[in-house]
Amino acid sequence: MFKENARPPPEDRTTAAAITDDQRARITRNFRAAKALLARKRPLDFSPPLPSPKCSVIDASNPRSIRVPLSDIHNGSVLQHGFSTPVKPLGICTFQAKDATPSSSIFDDELDDSFLEEVDTICEQLPSAQKYKPNSEEGRNGGDLNFDSMPKKYYDYLQSLNDAQREAACSTISIPLMIVAGPGSGKTSTMVGRVLTLLKEGIGPANILAMTFTTAAASEMRDRIGAVVGKAVAKDLAVGTFHSFCLQLCRLHAEKLGRTAEFLIYGHGHQRRAVIEAMRLMTNEEKKMQELKDREELNNDDIAQSLKVNSKKWLKVVIQKRLLEQRAIIDVESGKYLNEDGDPRSALQYLLDDASNFLYSHYKFEDSKEGNEDEGGCVHILKSFLDYISMRESENFRSRRQDNDNSVMLTTIHQSKGLEWDIVFIIKANDSEIPLLHEFNGAVQERGAHIEEERRLFYVAMTRARKKLYILYNIVDCNWKVLLPSRFLKEIPGHLVELQGETQASVLGALHDESVAVPCDSKCAYLPEGIKDSSCEDLPDNLVEMPDSFGNDFLKSFSIDERLIVSHLFHQWAKKRAFQHPKRLLDKVNLVIDERLRSKTYKHKNTLRALKSYLSGNEAFYYAQYVLRWEQMPIERRTQLMREKQEHFQKQRIENSMGSTEATSKQVAFLRNLGCTIVPTSRLHASRLIEQYKSL
Numbered sequence: 129m130f131k132e133n134a135r136p137p138p139e140d141r142t143t144a145a146a147i148t149d150d151q152r153a154r155i156t157r158n159f160r161a162a163k164a165l166l167a168r169k170r171p172l173d174f175s176p177p178l179p180s181p182k183c184s185v186i187d188a189s190n191p192r193s194i195r196v197p198l199s200d201i202h203n204g205s206v207l208q209h210g211f212s213t214p215v216k217p218l219g220i221c222t223f224q225a226k227d228a229t230p231s232s233s234i235f236d237d238e239l240d241d242s243f244l245e246e247v248d249t250i251c252e253q254l255p256s257a258q259k260y261k262p263n264s265e266e267g268r269n270g271g272d273l274n275f276d277s278m279p280k281k282y283y284d285y286l287q288s289l290n291d292a293q294r295e296a297a298c299s300t301i302s303i304p305l306m307i308v309a310g311p312g313s314g315k316t317s318t319m320v321g322r323v324l325t326l327l328k329e330g331i332g333p334a335n336i337l338a339m340t341f342t343t344a345a346a347s348e349m350r351d352r353i354g355a356v357v358g359k360a361v362a363k364d365l366a367v368g369t370f371h372s373f374c375l376q377l378c379r380l381h382a383e384k385l386g387r388t389a390e391f392l393i394y395g396h397g398h399q400r401r402a403v404i405e406a407m408r409l410m411t412n413e414e415k416k417m418q419e420l421k422d423r424e425e426l427n428n429d430d431i432a433q434s435l436k437v438n439s440k441k442w443l444k445v446v447i448q449k450r451l452l453e454q455r456a457i458i459d460v461e462s463g464k465y466l467n468e469d470g471d472p473r474s475a476l477q478y479l480l481d482d483a484s485n486f487l488y489s490h491y492k493f494e495d496s497k498e499g500n501e502d503e504g505g506c507v508h509i510l511k512s513f514l515d516y517i518s519m520r521e522s523e524n525f526r527s528r529r530q531d532n533d534n535s536v537m538l539t540t541i542h543q544s545k546g547l548e549w550d551i552v553f554i555i556k557a558n559d560s561e562i563p564l565l566h567e568f569n570g571a572v573q574e575r576g577a578h579i580e581e582e583r584r585l586f587y588v589a590m591t592r593a594r595k596k597l598y599i600l601y602n603i604v605d606c607n608w609k610v611l612l613p614s615r616f617l618k619e620i621p622g623h624l625v626e627l628q629g630e631t632q633a634s635v636l637g638a639l640h641d642e643s644v645a646v647p648c649d650s651k652c653a654y655l656p657e658g659i660k661d662s663s664c665e666d667l668p669d670n671l672v673e674m675p676d677s678f679g680n681d682f683l684k685s686f687s688i689d690e691r692l693i694v695s696h697l698f699h700q701w702a703k704k705r706a707f708q709h710p711k712r713l714l715d716k717v718n719l720v721i722d723e724r725l726r727s728k729t730y731k732h733k734n735t736l737r738a739l740k741s742y743l744s745g746n747e748a749f750y751y752a753q754y755v756l757r758w759e760q761m762p763i764e765r766r767t768q769l770m771r772e773k774q775e776h777f778q779k780q781r782i783e784n785s786m787g788s789t790e791a792t793s794k795q796v797a798f799l800r801n802l803g804c805t806i807v808p809t810s811r812l813h814a815s816r817l818i819e820q821y822k823s824l
């Protein structure tokens with residue numbers, strides 16, 4: 129832990145308690161400066177007396193060589209000495225203000241106004257990153273750094289950040305920073321700026337570590353840094369995932385873990401498979417031993433010895449398999465994973481085929497005897513073969529990468545973290561998918577923290593798009609069960625949304641309308657097959673608030689596919705102000721039908737002809753009235769109605785299925801315990817009886 133973060137010793141707490149509210153407010157306001165001052169005043173037990181920046185020269189030979197504040201670089205006082213990578217451990221503050229007293233400790237001081245004045249003075253002296261603007265001279269002359277193209281690009285990069293980002297990126301490097309910001313808000317850009325600042329302040333690339341959650345995000349960050357400082361420097365940076373960094377650390381200190389650096393890490397699946405594999409091998413071996421023993425060729429000691437010897441062999445086999453699994457071997461022609469099933473034979477066969485192809489195309493056997501002996505014989509052939517394979521594989525890799533450049537990326541939200549694309553499609557943004565709700569004992573679980581996490585995830589997905597974001601949701605599933613859009617969609621500010629899927633919206637509305645508005649005897653007729661069964665029971669009162677049943681009678685005249693076209697046409701125009709009266713809406717629909725019938729390309733002319741013949745009837749009028757009412761309803765209310773309806777149907781489906789299955793033995797036993805003598809006819813009956821008896 130850095131010294132700055134260390135807890136104050138107990139005796140210091142009395143001083144802290146004496147801080148007045150006003151002082152506390154000033155410290156909070158000037159927190160960073162106060163912290164730096166505290167750090168400077170605190171005795172550094174492992175640090176030598178520190179030089180003042182005025183006389184500081186970076187001395188690469190001195191392992192405690194100092195870091196130089198950005199302000200000095202701008203003044204040019206350091207540039208003339210060139211840059212070297214300080215190897216001083218992080219966390220030691222080497223910056224000295226002219227009025228700081230290195231020998232004194234803060235614990236010696238009273239926390240009085242003089243301290244706070246000192247803090248205020250430092251605050252005024254600190255280069256404000258917000259005001260920071262590179263001057264053109266620096267931009268041109270900054271080439272004293274090892275990275276020739278860095279300064280100009282560095283300044284340009286800083287210019288591209290906003291004030292808050294720039295402040296974070298350029299703030300004094302001896303002060304640790306924690307930046308809290310939402311997805312897509314520019315954290316990586318800030319971190320890139322920070323890394324650039326560190327590089328510019330003389331920290332060597334190999335001494336900078338940047339960690340991300342995914343490999344893709346790490347490579348994105350390296351690319352962004354590389355674009356400013358060049359690929360060579362970016363390559364030396366330690367940018368990687370938390371996992372890879374920790375693994376490297378473990379390998380580096382493997383002996384402390386009692387391992388060699390080549391140790392493997394088995395995930396849960398691999399552990400299981402390895403144990404199963406080892407058990408299988410052991411059983412086989414035991415069987416063999418038993419057979420030998422039956423023939424009295426072996427005694428128990430022999431068996432034990434043999435098992436011991438073989439166990440090493442099994443271990444090797446299991447590990448080899450694991451290694452093979454780790455490196456996917458792909459048949460370039462068929463694209464098939466050769467080691468998918470963990471069987472090394474197909475991969476070996478593939479390599480053998482490769483070898484024979486190579487020998488056939490590069491060496492003639494009759495010539496090879498003489499020629500190759502001169503050039504080193506087999507060794508030469510082997511070397512050429514390896515060169516050939518490696519060249520071919522790099523070409524394959526390059527071409528695959530090129531293919532990927534021009535292809536659509538299919539990925540999960542989790543995998544997309546830290547990445548961006550110009551255009552993003554979020555598919556199936558339906559409630560129950562996001563937030564992903566799990567059913568437990570038939571009830572959907574919704575936990576606050578879980579929903580929050582899902583909301584964050586959805587936000588992550590949305591912020592992957594640089595230019596355009598399309599969010600798609602399904603309105604029905606393959607069983608025609610109505611699906612609701614994700615509840616998070618309505619949280620998107622209206623002015624940012626452009627609704628393109630009016631078909632879907634209106635169809636959803638129509639499906640909903642049809643199921644809620646019709647009288648009990650006829651309502652099932654309008655519902656898609658999957659919903660029909662469960663929808664003939666009584667609907668809850670609040671679902672019957674759309675009283676116009678004639679709308680559904682009107683749609684009844686069409687097939688299910690045709691209904692989508694008809695309802696879309698009505699809903700589309702019902703949204704427009706000019707057609708807010710049923711009569712006007714019908715006229716407009718009539719007009720549109722005529723236009724479409726005249727069009728050579730329109731596909732559904734038969735449906736429109738049928739629709740036209742119905743338009744003059746009362747049912748069409750009521751349907752228009754009904755659609756207008758639906759469109760006028762607030763979206764929240766519509767969503768709520770749809771949700772309630774779906775829950776209702778879900779409940780009914782469960783009840784239907786419970787009604788047609790026998791009561792479980794557990795239910796029967798439970799009822800007996802409650803003193804019930806009635807024999808339940810179904811699970812549903814049993815559960816109702818249990819409720820009744822429990823309430824007695």
Ligand SMILES: Nc1ncnc2c1ncn2[C@@H]1O[C@H](COP(=O)(O)OP(=O)(O)OP(=O)(O)O)[C@@H](O)[C@H]1O
Nearest residue numbers: 288289290310311312313314315316317545546547
């Ligand atoms: N100051 C800025 N002005 C304009 N665009 C910016 C600014 N900062 C960042 N961006 C752009 O916003 C997008 C997201 O930035 P960045 O990747 O840094 O965010 P992030 O918070 O790291 O995202 P996440 O962690 O969710 O992947 C990028 O396209 C980046 O170029």
